[in-house]
Amino acid sequence: MAHKIEWTEQTWNPSAGCTKISSGCKNCYAETMAIRLQAMNVEGYKNGFRFNTVPSRLNDPLKRKKPTVYFVNSMSDIFHEEMPIDYLNKIFDVIEKTPYHTYQILTKRAENMFQYLTKRPIPKNIWLGVTVENRKEGLPRIDKLRNLKASVLFLSVEPLLEDLGKINLKNIDWVIVGGESGNRARPMDKNWVLNIKKQCENEDIAFFFKQWGTWGADKIKRNKKKNGKILDGEIWHEYPKIIDQQYITT
Numbered sequence: 001m002a003h004k005i006e007w008t009e010q011t012w013n014p015s016a017g018c019t020k021i022s023s024g025c026k027n028c029y030a031e032t033m034a035i036r037l038q039a040m041n042v043e044g045y046k047n048g049f050r051f052n053t054v055p056s057r058l059n060d061p062l063k064r065k066k067p068t069v070y071f072v073n074s075m076s077d078i079f080h081e082e083m084p085i086d087y088l089n090k091i092f093d094v095i096e097k098t099p100y101h102t103y104q105i106l107t108k109r110a111e112n113m114f115q116y117l118t119k120r121p122i123p124k125n126i127w128l129g130v131t132v133e134n135r136k137e138g139l140p141r142i143d144k145l146r147n148l149k150a151s152v153l154f155l156s157v158e159p160l161l162e163d164l165g166k167i168n169l170k171n172i173d174w175v176i177v178g179g180e181s182g183n184r185a186r187p188m189d190k191n192w193v194l195n196i197k198k199q200c201e202n203e204d205i206a207f208f209f210k211q212w213g214t215w216g217a218d219k220i221k222r223n224k225k226k227n228g229k230i231l232d233g234e235i236w237h238e239y240p241k242i243i244d245q246q247y248i249t250t
């Protein structure tokens with residue numbers, strides 16, 4: 001599937017569908033896409049956005065020999081409560097068999113991720129991330145993440161819904177920030193973004209500003225975004241230090 005995530009190369013969706021669990025899920029892009037894919041009879045979306053495994057896609061990375069950065073499950077959550085443990089083991093087996101690829105795994109189910117990954121070794125080619133959309137639901141996920149030993153630990157602060165205040169960024173390598181898109185998008189305040197950027201600078205953590213979303217920095221809603229990636233006159237696309245820049249195709 002073509003991807004719309006600019007900080008990765010390919011998406012890999014060995015499962016499809018999900019269930020909303022927190023404020024960041026309110027206008028879930030994957031849900032809207034799933035309804036469209038259901039109408040097109042695409043495999044994995046027979047029941048719309050209902051979670052299911054898609055075994056026909058499980059081995060896709062094994063077939064690709066070119067080293068690739070995969071975003072795992074752009075249309076689902078790998079640590080969803082209905083993910084069968086045997087199938088999750090198979091996903092991690094594929095990751096282990098393809099050390100020449102890099103896998104970015106992002107979840108809102110930080111507790112499930114923590115439980116699973118404290119019971120098996122984490123392959124070196126995995127980057128682990130959690131979504132942090134607000135203080136109440138998002139910040140506790142960072143505490144689970146920081147205690148896992150992956151090559152890169154990252155935060156996807158998207159959609160940013162409020163000022164996060166002081167964040168404990170211990171062990172975090174990369175922070176991605178973005179506003180929400182779509183007709184029902186919630187606005188993002190520039191000061192919320194600058195607060196995070198400053199904390200990243202102070203702690204020498206890579207900061208990636210993805211986009212304003214539907215609302216601009218001037219708090220005006222637009223159909224077409226102008227300067228949607230500019231923050232204080234610049235584009236901020238920093239990557240964690242370990243990354244080989246040749247993998248990134250932004």
Ligand code: SF4
Pocket residue numbers: 018019020021022024025028029030031074075076077108
């Ligand atoms: S966890 Fe992600 S994929 Fe699942 S409903 Fe929430 S936003 Fe959508």
